Amino acid sequence: MNFSLTFLGLNFPILFYFLIFEVVEIICLHDEAFYALIDRVVTRIKDKEGIKEDKWISTEEAMIKLRIKSKTTLQKLRDEGKIRFSQPERKIILYDTDSINEYLEKHSKETF
Numbered sequence: 001m002n003f004s005l006t007f008l009g010l011n012f013p014i015l016f017y018f019l020i021f022e023v024v025e026i027i028c029l030h031d032e033a034f035y036a037l038i039d040r041v042v043t044r045i046k047d048k049e050g051i052k053e054d055k056w057i058s059t060e061e062a063m064i065k066l067r068i069k070s071k072t073t074l075q076k077l078r079d080e081g082k083i084r085f086s087q088p089e090r091k092i093i094l095y096d097t098d099s100i101n102e103y104l105e106k107h108s109k110e111t112f
Contacts, residue, residue, distance in 0.1 A: 035067075056086060056094035065100050077103070 029037065046052070057065070062083075063074055074095075077083045083103050084096035 053097050055097060057097055057100075059093060059095070062095035062100060065097070066104070 059071065059074065063069065063071070066074070066077075068074060078085050078093075078095075084099035086094045086096070088094070
């Protein structure tokens with residue numbers, strides 16, 4: 001909107017600025033709740049888009065999925081037969097996503 005003010009025969013433009021304030025809501029979540037929410041969102045997007053998980057994943061992907069930081073822990077799970085793996089070449093080890101999901105489900109605890 002443009003308006004002008006006439007004063008002593010001169011026109012002075014008057015500019016109106018409208019400020020729009022947005023209300024921002026902040027939600028705080030604990031780590032576990034945040035990651036559970038992210039997992040649900042990812043699962044929902046995959047279901048909606050028809051994206052399927054790879055059957056065999058790398059060491060790094062398996063560690064992320066299990067939320068572990070140590071390759072030794074991953075090797076221990078493999079050596080104890082708790083998760084399935086495939087070794088197509090000497091230095092290539094792939095992990096079965098179904099067995100990782102089963103392992104996680106087996107060790108999940110029911111809420112009270």
